[in-house]
Amino acid sequence: KEAETQTKLANVVVLATGGTIAGAGASAANSATYQAAKVGVEQLIAGIPELSKLANVRGEQVMQIASESITNENLLQLGRRVAELADSKDVDGIVITHGTDTLEETAYFLNLVEKTDKPIIVVGSMRPGTAMSADGMLNLYNAVAVASSKEAHGKGVLVTMNDEIQSGRDVSKMINIKTEAFKSAWGPLGMVVEGKSYWFRLPAKRHTMDSEFDIKNIKSLPDVEIAYSYGNVSDTAYKALAQSGAKAIIHAGTGNGSVSSRVVPALQALRKDGVQIIRSSHVNAGGFVLRNAEQPDDKYDWVVAHDLNPQKARILAMVALTKTNDSKELQRMFWEY
Numbered sequence: 001k002e003a004e005t006q007t008k009l010a011n012v013v014v015l016a017t018g019g020t021i022a023g024a025g026a027s028a029a030n031s032a033t034y035q036a037a038k039v040g041v042e043q044l045i046a047g048i049p050e051l052s053k054l055a056n057v058r059g060e061q062v063m064q065i066a067s068e069s070i071t072n073e074n075l076l077q078l079g080r081r082v083a084e085l086a087d088s089k090d091v092d093g094i095v096i097t098h099g100t101d102t103l104e105e106t107a108y109f110l111n112l113v114e115k116t117d118k119p120i121i122v123v124g125s126m127r128p129g130t131a132m133s134a135d136g137m138l139n140l141y142n143a144v145a146v147a148s149s150k151e152a153h154g155k156g157v158l159v160t161m162n163d164e165i166q167s168g169r170d171v172s173k174m175i176n177i178k179t180e181a182f183k184s185a186w187g188p189l190g191m192v193v194e195g196k197s198y199w200f201r202l203p204a205k206r207h208t209m210d211s212e213f214d215i216k217n218i219k220s221l222p223d224v225e226i227a228y229s230y231g232n233v234s235d236t237a238y239k240a241l242a243q244s245g246a247k248a249i250i251h252a253g254t255g256n257g258s259v260s261s262r263v264v265p266a267l268q269a270l271r272k273d274g275v276q277i278i279r280s281s282h283v284n285a286g287g288f289v290l291r292n293a294e295q296p297d298d299k300y301d302w303v304v305a306h307d308l309n310p311q312k313a314r315i316l317a318m319v320a321l322t323k324t325n326d327s328k329e330l331q332r333m334f335w336e337y
């Protein structure tokens, strides 16, 4: 009987990369001061015996770092391992434990490049496992629950934090201290409660199986950088980034992705030199940048990131530039993904 139920359970692989979900503090009172990326994947899994009721879970330690230090090479390494596992007949779902600082970037990257309809769930925590009211255990339990469910198939890369199922494309870390840290301007896709998923909506943008990008065809990612805008901003950062080899610069603009008159001439000149200029917004609740609103994008041959925040715009720009350097094609991709 026992063996029978075991075989019916989904096979879920937990790929661990570090972050606070693998963090450890000196005392249970340390919810904010602790070291990230300390606890290994075997210990994370062993800490939640209830996982064995949800799925046959095994772990792999892909890296052990804080997510602000994740490089493009790390992203590619993780993406390739996810693709290998997704191709394997014995794997039904994949969970990635991750630091929360760049979790939204990794989730969006995988959403663009993984050619699978198997569930891929990225999860982190806001408090280390050693802290009172640690959130990692439940977030990971929920991730495994969603990864082992049939309903999660074909919905793109997902994020389970704070009982919510979010689209990896839309979700962003909005606050750095609360467990209710991850939000999407367009709302969560569903909820996960006591190991059961409740779905309410589907992502509308192209992802995974429907994406034109494939991790298997990506050898390296081009240099795309972000420059932040504010009152009295100068063009120094933009020029320096271009000089250091950036193929595209994401303008983390004010408001509607507006560009200071002190910066416009430099961006026009950089575009003439071949650098792609992509206007995004750093407003907190989520930007909405439209072509030819604030700046004449048609005239200057710039691209708008629409609702993608600057860090997500960087991810799409890198992936898109592996296929094209045509600004019209880039703009199409920014509408479709």
Ligand SMILES: NC(=O)CC[C@H](N)C(=O)O
Residues within 6 Å of the ligand: 018, 019, 020, 021, 036, 065, 066, 067, 068, 098, 099, 100, 101, 102, 124, 125, 126, 127
């Ligand atoms: N809550 C967190 O995971 C933040 C810890 C660390 N800065 C990271 O992103 O890995």
